[in-house]
Amino acid sequence: MTIDTKDMLNSILQSLSRIDYVKPQDIPNIDLYMDQVTTFMESQLGSTRRYNEDKILTKTMINNYAKNNLLPPPVKKKYSKEHVLVLIFIYYFKNILSIRDIETLLKPLTEKYFHNGKDFDITSVYEEVCSLEKSRIDQLAKDIAKMYSTASDTFQDAPEEDREALQLFSFICSLAFDVYVKKLLMEKLIDQLPDPEGKK
Structure with a gap:
């Protein structure tokens, strides 16, 4: 694969070691209004955005989470530290799971x-x-680096001018398969949990 792809992968792997989570002690101990919650989430999770214009959480999203029973309702329009922690869980789950699955997972907690x-x-x-x-x-x-190495050995019989692009495609497919299998497993496990609305 191209040297640029290898450099990019090395950069991503190095950044993995710097991944951290929002620490509870960094969340204000006072209850926050909606605007303060969205500002806090933007400041804490902004680095996870793909594009600068992407929003971490909007007022509409938070209102929908409360309406759909993912998030306990605010008290007098204020959100506690625990509201913020639940919102962080929702933020990470929402790109992988359906709203219904997130509700099933979080409601017992x-x-x-x-x-x-x-x-x-x-x-x-x-x-x-x-x-x-x-x-x-x-x-x-280590797992990602191994997938990259394995993908680099594919398409040895392909035309030389296409080989690098096909190897990159192979690497992306390997990553996608990994996500697909884990998502299936998550869904199967969630299906074993009690339905929050008692329909199962």
């Missing part, structure tokens, strides 16, 4: 741990999950 007044709460769940994900980054980088 919000019903049991959201503002429960106990030591083990939504913040505890969030920190544990983020710690697990952070511990997987090195292995993830």
Whole structure:
């Protein structure tokens, strides 16, 4: 594959090691109005945007999440720290799962741990999950590098002028297959959970 592709991959793999999560202590301890929530999310998650004009979260999105039972309703139009943590979960899930699947996944958590007044709460769940994900980054980088190496060995019999483009296509297909299989697995696991509306 082209040297540019290799440089780009190396740059991405190096950036993986710098991936971090929004720490609960970085979230204001006071309840926030909608504008303050969207501003906070933009400042914390802006680096995950593909294009500069992309919005992390809009007022409409947040209202829809509350309306669709993904997010507990605000209190007097204000959102707590725990609201923000649930919104971060939604932000990461929304590119992979349907709204209904996200509701099925999050509703048991919000019903049991959201503002429960106990030591083990939504913040505890969030920190544990983020710690697990952070511990997987090195292995993830190795897996991606191995996929790239394997894809670089494909299409050896293709016309030389097309080989690099086909190898890049092969690498993208490998990444897509990985995402596809994991998405199928996630959906199967979610299908085993109780339906929040009791329809299953």
